[in-house]
Amino acid sequence: MRSCVALMAGTLAAFALATPALAQKQGGILKFTHRDNPPSASIHEEATISTVIPFMPVFNNLVMFDPKEKFNSPDKIVPDLAENWSWSADKTKLTFKLRSDVKWHDGKPFSANDVKCTFDALIGQGDEKVKDLIRKNPRKVWYDNLKEITVGSPTEVTFTLGRPQPSLLSMLASGYTPVYACHVDGRTLRSKPIGTGPFMVVEFKRNESIKLTRNPNYWKKGQPYLDGIEFKIVPNRSTRVLGFVAGEFDMTFDSDITFPLLKDVKDQAPHAVCEARPTNVRSNLIVNRDREPFDNPKIREALVLAIDRKPFSDILAQGNDLIGAAMLPAPAGVWGMKPEELSKLPGFGPDTAKNIAEAQSIMKSLGYGPDKTLKVKVATRNIAIYRDPAVILIDQLKKIYVDGELDPIDTTVWFTRVQQKNYQIGLNLTGAGVDDPDVMFFENFHSSSSRNYTGYSNPEVDKLIVQQSSIEDKAERMKVVAQIEEMLTRDAARPTILHGVGNTCWQPFVKGVVLQHNSIYNSWRFENIWLEK
Amino acid sequence: MGAYLTRRVLLMGLTLLGMSVLIFVMLRLVPGDIADILVDSAGIVDVDEKARIVKELGLDKPLFEQYLHWLGGLFQGDLGFAYVSERPALEEIAPRIPVSAKLALLALIYSVILGVPLGVISAVRQNTGLDYMLRVVSLSGLSLPSFWLALLILMASVQWFGVIPIYTNEPRSLVDEILLLSIPAAAVGFRSSALIMRLTRSSMLEVLRQDYIRTARSKGASQTSVNYEHALRNALLPVVTIIGIEAAFLIGGLIVTETVFNIPGVARFLVEAILWRDYPIVQNLVMLIAFITVVVNFLVDMAYMALDPRIKYAD
Numbered sequence: 001m002r003s004c005v006a007l008m009a010g011t012l013a014a015f016a017l018a019t020p021a022l023a024q025k026q027g028g029i030l031k032f033t034h035r036d037n038p039p040s041a042s043i044h045e046e047a048t049i050s051t052v053i054p055f056m057p058v059f060n061n062l063v064m065f066d067p068k069e070k071f072n073s074p075d076k077i078v079p080d081l082a083e084n085w086s087w088s089a090d091k092t093k094l095t096f097k098l099r100s101d102v103k104w105h106d107g108k109p110f111s112a113n114d115v116k117c118t119f120d121a122l123i124g125q126g127d128e129k130v131k132d133l134i135r136k137n138p139r140k141v142w143y144d145n146l147k148e149i150t151v152g153s154p155t156e157v158t159f160t161l162g163r164p165q166p167s168l169l170s171m172l173a174s175g176y177t178p179v180y181a182c183h184v185d186g187r188t189l190r191s192k193p194i195g196t197g198p199f200m201v202v203e204f205k206r207n208e209s210i211k212l213t214r215n216p217n218y219w220k221k222g223q224p225y226l227d228g229i230e231f232k233i234v235p236n237r238s239t240r241v242l243g244f245v246a247g248e249f250d251m252t253f254d255s256d257i258t259f260p261l262l263k264d265v266k267d268q269a270p271h272a273v274c275e276a277r278p279t280n281v282r283s284n285l286i287v288n289r290d291r292e293p294f295d296n297p298k299i300r301e302a303l304v305l306a307i308d309r310k311p312f313s314d315i316l317a318q319g320n321d322l323i324g325a326a327m328l329p330a331p332a333g334v335w336g337m338k339p340e341e342l343s344k345l346p347g348f349g350p351d352t353a354k355n356i357a358e359a360q361s362i363m364k365s366l367g368y369g370p371d372k373t374l375k376v377k378v379a380t381r382n383i384a385i386y387r388d389p390a391v392i393l394i395d396q397l398k399k400i401y402v403d404g405e406l407d408p409i410d411t412t413v414w415f416t417r418v419q420q421k422n423y424q425i426g427l428n429l430t431g432a433g434v435d436d437p438d439v440m441f442f443e444n445f446h447s448s449s450s451r452n453y454t455g456y457s458n459p460e461v462d463k464l465i466v467q468q469s470s471i472e473d474k475a476e477r478m479k480v481v482a483q484i485e486e487m488l489t490r491d492a493a494r495p496t497i498l499h500g501v502g503n504t505c506w507q508p509f510v511k512g513v514v515l516q517h518n519s520i521y522n523s524w525r526f527e528n529i530w531l532e533k
Numbered sequence: 534m535g536a537y538l539t540r541r542v543l544l545m546g547l548t549l550l551g552m553s554v555l556i557f558v559m560l561r562l563v564p565g566d567i568a569d570i571l572v573d574s575a576g577i578v579d580v581d582e583k584a585r586i587v588k589e590l591g592l593d594k595p596l597f598e599q600y601l602h603w604l605g606g607l608f609q610g611d612l613g614f615a616y617v618s619e620r621p622a623l624e625e626i627a628p629r630i631p632v633s634a635k636l637a638l639l640a641l642i643y644s645v646i647l648g649v650p651l652g653v654i655s656a657v658r659q660n661t662g663l664d665y666m667l668r669v670v671s672l673s674g675l676s677l678p679s680f681w682l683a684l685l686i687l688m689a690s691v692q693w694f695g696v697i698p699i700y701t702n703e704p705r706s707l708v709d710e711i712l713l714l715s716i717p718a719a720a721v722g723f724r725s726s727a728l729i730m731r732l733t734r735s736s737m738l739e740v741l742r743q744d745y746i747r748t749a750r751s752k753g754a755s756q757t758s759v760n761y762e763h764a765l766r767n768a769l770l771p772v773v774t775i776i777g778i779e780a781a782f783l784i785g786g787l788i789v790t791e792t793v794f795n796i797p798g799v800a801r802f803l804v805e806a807i808l809w810r811d812y813p814i815v816q817n818l819v820m821l822i823a824f825i826t827v828v829v830n831f832l833v834d835m836a837y838m839a840l841d842p843r844i845k846y847a848d
């Protein structure tokens with residue numbers, strides 16, 4: 001009798017444990033709003049979430065951040081196309097053992113050669129056919145330390161690095177790092193890509209929609225749960241939000257719902273599930289240090305001191321945006337400075353009146369004052385999310401005798417203008433693909449980076465960036481990261497104003513959504529999502 | 534008449550040739566080209582990559598050579614390749630034309646069937662309560678921007694009926710399509726109908742004071758006969774002109790309406806192509822609009838003859 005009860009209890013327990021798996025339903029099309037036309041479908045060529053969201057489900061990476069976890073961090077990386085990986089003793093060789101049961105959407109087998117040609121294209125090696133895979137390479141700097149990719153066998157590939165770089169694995173786990181098919185040309189990858197991922201591209205109609213269908217031969221058996229995904233391109237935000245409220249769409253575009261809009265959405269669609277999360281996109285001040293009077297470090301220091309971050313957050317995000325230096329602050333950010341350390345940096349102290357008084361005193365020492373203001377043009381991209389903070393910045397700079405005039409630059413030539421240093425000061429937004437110091441510092445502050453728009457160059461900072469990159473111990477590395485943050489702030493190198501927070505909403509029947517809280521770019525595989533209809 | 538028609542057709546050809554030069558030159562005067570934008574959209578400014586794209590797209594060739602290449606292709610029905618999608622421009626443009634054409638036609642029908650009869654009623658019932666009401670309606674039609682009206686329609690629809698009349702899926706039948714396009718067409722056509730109504734009213738008022746109307750009345754013609762057979766036909770000349778002009782102007786209204794109602798037509802596509810400096814798309818679409826405008830104007834001129842037998846086009 002006792003054994004019978006035990007057997008029944010065991011069976012019930014087994015059922016209880018199995019319930020979550022059984023709960024996932026197969027079928028249905030997820031209708032997702034998309035805010036604009038992706039420039040292309042080639043993830044490696046673009047630097048926008050508009051491309052990552054619809055096309056990440058088409059591909060696989062070697063490794064990925066655990067899609068069930070809310071935070072991306074090096075200890076939460078799981079296998080994808082690679083079954084496992086190992087480092088050499090000197091930490092300069094990273095060998096991946098690849099899956100042998102993977103096929104591209106056109107039925108051709110995936111092999112180590114595909115990995116090699118993808119990364120050869122990214123580091124500018126290989127023949128013309130390989131180079132044709134990628135026409136532009138915005139994340140070239142991620143792979144500066146990657147020297148060679150060697151194929152050991154069809155299921156083994158080794159990455160050789162110039163020096164140890166533990167963060168390489170994090171970069172390989174990003175949604176920005178899919179493995180491309182060697183037998184497909186660049187034009188196809190930009191328009192109707194072929195991948196190994198859970199969904200296949202049916203059509204990419206510009207200005208209209210992107211349709212994906214379930215990959216019936218996906219190597220993760222039983223997945224994905226959805227029959228397909230339809231991304232409807234709806235450029236007008238009011239239409240997008242009204243469409244979601246009316247139930248026309250199942251899920252909003254990532255972070256599309258601002259805090260003022262959130263109240264409307266909750267009023268009109270009370271059952272909608274909405275989640276706020278940091279976007280890891282930060283607004284920052286850019287200063288043309290080659291042009292007078294901003295070639296004077298004192299004046300740059302005054303500008304940094306004049307930034308009062310709380311009003312930015314209150315006005316733009318009802319107080320929800322986050323205050324931090326370059327790295328996303330904790331608790332969402334893994335590498336951000338602690339508040340007590342942050343408050344010691346110029347402009348971050350809690351006594352804003354004191355900061356402004358200090359800035360005024362610097363300006364007065366340089367000959368400026370209420371009767372002699374410094375007239376400047378504050379350049380920014382002519383888009384609302386850029387213009388709005390720029391207007392607040394202009395207002396704040398008035399307090400230190402800087403008379404700013406908004407200079408909205410056509411969005412198409414913004415970066416060219418900045419690169420040509422055809423501005424005095426400006427306001428920019430910068431997103432981080434991965435919450436990792438290598439990504440943030442190499443991309444934006446290292447003198448060799450093509451995305452170091454302001455041309456900031458400090459040999460000491462360059463040295464520290466390389467130094468932190470080689471450190472494996474997290475605590476040790478964080479010390480150097482904090483040192484870099486301090487130097488960047490004191491140098492007024494693109495000082496951060498705020499880290500943005502946005503809301504994403506979905507209908508209650510959409511299940512399995514996990515938004516990661518320190519990057520918006522890495523969790524859009526859609527293979528764990530199902531519809532409970 | 535034959536010589537007149539030949540002259541008109543030749544003039545139309547010359548106008549279109551002039552337009553092609555204008556479009557081509559003006560597009561290139563706008564700062565930034567597709568290479569700038571492609572590189573900027575990736576947030577990078579790599580000079581080598583930009584140069585490679587410029588070469589690949591043939592933008593490094595002399596302007597005159599680029600122009601001749603485009604024009605030559607146009608005569609052969611080859612519209613070139615869209616820069617952004619890297620597909621033939623014709624494949625990109627062709628499916629969108631019927632969508633916008635149906636929307637524009639529906640909007641034009643709305644504006645005519647509402648504007649002309651209401652204008653006549655307003656004139657015939659001058660200074661009555663009905664006239665005042667129609668004048669207020671027409672004024673609101675002229676003063677309400679179409680994007681605002683479109684948004685109001687969407688908000689009201691969601692609030693009261695819980696549905697949103699936007700284009701999310703391809704309609705399955707013509708009836709479905711007409712139903713789907715009728716609300717956006719009303720939003721676009723409202724302004725035009727107001728304009729047509731006001732013009733019909735003022736034109737009718739002028740005609741109704743003419744001697745021949747008095748003569749018709751004194752001969753015992755019925756009120757309906759006087760209004761519709763004698764007055765309206767003569768009052769229609771300026772109205773037809775404005776309908777012709779409005780048909781060309783509708784494209785402006787369509788840009789906003791297609792965006793708000795999410796309709797995948799040419800107008801929204803054109804704006805997107807301009808933003809991306811997608812020259813093959815912009816050039817060909819603007820040429821198409823110019824062609825339609827020229828043809829509509831020609832048809833309007835021809836319609837004058839049918840409406841007023843006194844008008845003759847001499848050889």
